[in-house]
Amino acid sequence: MTIRASKLWLGYGLAMVWFYFLLWPLMGIKPEGLEFQTSLAVWGKVAAASAVLLALYQLKQGGAFRFLEKPAQAGAEALAAVTGRVPTWLALCVVAGAAVAFPFLTERYAHDVAISVLVYIILGLGLNVVVGLAGLLDLGYIAFFGVGAYTYALMSVHFGLSFWLCLPISGCFAAIAGCIIGYPTLRMRGDYLAIVTLGFGEIVRIVINNWMSLTNGPNGILGIKAPGAYWFNKGSFEHIWLNNLEQLYFVILGLAVFTIVAVYRLNYSRIGRAFEAVREDQTAAELMGVNTLRLKLLAYALGAVFGGLAGTFFAARMKFVSPESFTFIESAMVLAMVVLGGMGSIPGVILGSLALIALPEVFRGFELYRMFVFGGVMAVMMLFRPRGLWPAKRMGVRSEEKD
Amino acid sequence: MTKATPILELKNVTSAYGRIKAISEVSLKVYPGEVVSIIGANGAGKSTTLMSICGVLKPVSGEVWYDGARIDGLAADLLPSRGLCQVPEGRRIFPRLTVEENLDMGAFFRTDKDGMEHDKNRVFQMFPILLERRKQHGGTLSGGEQQMLAMGRALMSRPKLLLLDEPSLGLAPLIVQQIFRIIQEINEVDGVTVVLVEQNANLALKSSSRGYVLETGNVVMEDDAQALLANPAIRAAYLGE
Numbered sequence: 314m315t316i317r318a319s320k321l322w323l324g325y326g327l328a329m330v331w332f333y334f335l336l337w338p339l340m341g342i343k344p345e346g347l348e349f350q351t352s353l354a355v356w357g358k359v360a361a362a363s364a365v366l367l368a369l370y371q372l373k374q375g376g377a378f379r380f381l382e383k384p385a386q387a388g389a390e391a392l393a394a395v396t397g398r399v400p401t402w403l404a405l406c407v408v409a410g411a412a413v414a415f416p417f418l419t420e421r422y423a424h425d426v427a428i429s430v431l432v433y434i435i436l437g438l439g440l441n442v443v444v445g446l447a448g449l450l451d452l453g454y455i456a457f458f459g460v461g462a463y464t465y466a467l468m469s470v471h472f473g474l475s476f477w478l479c480l481p482i483s484g485c486f487a488a489i490a491g492c493i494i495g496y497p498t499l500r501m502r503g504d505y506l507a508i509v510t511l512g513f514g515e516i517v518r519i520v521i522n523n524w525m526s527l528t529n530g531p532n533g534i535l536g537i538k539a540p541g542a543y544w545f546n547k548g549s550f551e552h553i554w555l556n557n558l559e560q561l562y563f564v565i566l567g568l569a570v571f572t573i574v575a576v577y578r579l580n581y582s583r584i585g586r587a588f589e590a591v592r593e594d595q596t597a598a599e600l601m602g603v604n605t606l607r608l609k610l611l612a613y614a615l616g617a618v619f620g621g622l623a624g625t626f627f628a629a630r631m632k633f634v635s636p637e638s639f640t641f642i643e644s645a646m647v648l649a650m651v652v653l654g655g656m657g658s659i660p661g662v663i664l665g666s667l668a669l670i671a672l673p674e675v676f677r678g679f680e681l682y683r684m685f686v687f688g689g690v691m692a693v694m695m696l697f698r699p700r701g702l703w704p705a706k707r708m709g710v711r712s713e714e715k716d
Numbered sequence: 717m718t719k720a721t722p723i724l725e726l727k728n729v730t731s732a733y734g735r736i737k738a739i740s741e742v743s744l745k746v747y748p749g750e751v752v753s754i755i756g757a758n759g760a761g762k763s764t765t766l767m768s769i770c771g772v773l774k775p776v777s778g779e780v781w782y783d784g785a786r787i788d789g790l791a792a793d794l795l796p797s798r799g800l801c802q803v804p805e806g807r808r809i810f811p812r813l814t815v816e817e818n819l820d821m822g823a824f825f826r827t828d829k830d831g832m833e834h835d836k837n838r839v840f841q842m843f844p845i846l847l848e849r850r851k852q853h854g855g856t857l858s859g860g861e862q863q864m865l866a867m868g869r870a871l872m873s874r875p876k877l878l879l880l881d882e883p884s885l886g887l888a889p890l891i892v893q894q895i896f897r898i899i900q901e902i903n904e905v906d907g908v909t910v911v912l913v914e915q916n917a918n919l920a921l922k923s924s925s926r927g928y929v930l931e932t933g934n935v936v937m938e939d940d941a942q943a944l945l946a947n948p949a950i951r952a953a954y955l956g957e
């Protein structure tokens with residue numbers, strides 16, 4: 314498919330005019346008066362860059378790069394041949410090795426980013442159970458993260474309970490919260506469900522914000538303990554706090570691996586298949602003997618458990634929680650990871666989290682335009698990979714793998 | 717045929733969507749081992765009748781009896797394990813599940829692995845094309861293949877009573893014949909009782925023992941299939957003569 318040159322450049326012109334009308338009010342309207350220079354400068358750069366890209370595109374369509382095609386194809390084939398021959402377990406070992414070696418090879422800042430990525434991977438995989446598998450659009454997912462974080466914060470500060478004990482407790486509390494929030498929405502579909510879950514997510518945050526006697530409101534809770542551990546030292550075990558980032562990295566890595574294994578097993582289980590059936594056609598699923606209401610509730614609860622686990626870790630890592638960390642934008646972020654990575658696909662969600670957390674860090678150089686570049690990259694990815702970075706092979710593989 | 721106790725009986729069942737009545741005072745009986753057709757024009761309430769039997773739609777009044785127990789008011793998902801299964805109108809297979817997973821969904825409530833495996837092979841024997849397509853997404857099958865899949869999926873629950881809603885809808889004559897042969901086979905070989913809803917009244921009545929005629933939500937006639945086929949009024953209204 315080739316687009317005619319005139320049409321291409323006309324589109325370009327229109328897009329640039331539109332872009333300027335978008336850009337100028339943002340940069341040009343100032344308290345001192347209207348100003349055109351800065352916005353024109355930025356606009357000029359973007360216009361020039363796009364013109365170059367378009368020209369390259371045109372050259373490619375015209376066949377100017379045909380001489381590159383053969384080597385490129387050969388390269389791709391060689392790569393496919395190599396990756397095709399590498400068994401899955403070996404690939405997994407390499408990834409696992411890299412994950413373990415990572416903190417020893419990198420700086421503090423990288424540890425920090427990696428911990429964030431892993432937290433979001435757990436959140437993304439949890440939300441994926443609800444959105445990807447069961448097909449329930451949940452815009453308030455971060456509430457369960459909050460429930461988990463506050464559960465541990467309160468248990469740690471008031472009762473001195475350990476992190477490891479609080480993990481399952483937070484999971485349970487989050488699951489209960491999932492059921493409470495999920496129950497009234499069970500009979501809703503589509504748009505209504507999205508709006509109501511959004512509302513519930515905000516309710517949880519606002520309750521935390523206003524329940525001064527329990528949560529200390531917007532001031533948050535301080536003095537949360539880090540995870541403890543026993544370490545063999547000089548012939549005896551001694552208790553230590555896993556305070557530094559490297560140790561915390563391994564804690565969250567363990568949690569992430571647990572989550573991946575759990576979600577993977579769920580994906581390939583009878584219940585996972587039923588989740589998908591409910592997503593595809595609720596009435597038909599009912600006719601097959603699936604209790605759809607109970608199943609949806611289960612999806613909410615299971616998804617919430619992972620949110621709760623991630624929240625517990627978050628509280629332990631920050632040693633401080635406040636309602637600010639659980640705003641709608643966080644829910645949107647996690648949802649974006651799931652959608653960007655590929656709904657229902659475990660590697661996709663992992664890639665999506667990497668892309669959304671690590672990429673903005675990479676783009677830090679762009680300073681002011683960071684979010685802008687980020688948005689652009691998202692838009693481009695959606696254009697070229699509309700089903701996500703690593704789309705679920707729609708479980709076609711699933712029955713194959715059973716053989 | 718011994719007409720002892722009916723396996724399915726509707727007593728004056730009235731169902732409505734909101735305030736709009738779709739069927740009123742429908743009564744019918746189905747005896748074990750029979751094939752019974754329900755025929756009627758578009759919008760007569762045939763699908764509504766089946767949905768009321770299956771519990772997807774709760775009747776406003778009246779009773780549904782199945783296998784000696786009253787089932788109206790029971791949740792729809794409790795019925796497949798009792799041997800009552802429906803192949804709904806428009807097939808409604810799960811488009812993004814594979815053929816094999818669709819079949820597995822039919823046996824959702826079952827736990828006997830060997831039995832399931834056996835039944836799956838049986839379905840593949842009946843519909844060899846499904847075996848060929850087992851890794852393919854249900855949604856990518858042709859209309860006829862989807863109908864086969866929908867029937868196979870229902871058979872995976874080992875039904876005693878199978879409700880079929882327009883199994884011939886939109887299919888080529890050859891496929892329709894094949895589907896009806898299978899219906900006959902499961903009725904005669906496996907002893908499954910069948911309730912058949914059809915637009916194609918001729919074909920339906922020819923393969924059933926009795927028939928009901930539904931008109932704007934009411935049963936207007938009930939007779940042996942042969943008698944219905946011979947009835948001039950029926951021939952005029954439903955057989956296009």
Ligand SMILES: Nc1ncnc2c1ncn2[C@@H]1O[C@H](COP(=O)(O)OP(=O)(O)OP(=O)(O)O)[C@@H](O)[C@H]1O
Pocket residue numbers: 733736737738756757758759760761762763764765805915
């Ligand atoms: N979900 C619904 N909401 C409201 N009205 C409905 C609904 N489904 C069916 N109806 C109405 O109920 C009546 C009976 O519909 P039904 O689907 O049972 O007809 P049918 O005999 O199966 O027709 P067809 O042969 O076209 O499938 C129709 O008047 C229809 O408009």
Ligand SMILES: [Mg+2]
Pocket residue numbers: 762763764805881
């Ligand atoms: Mg119908």
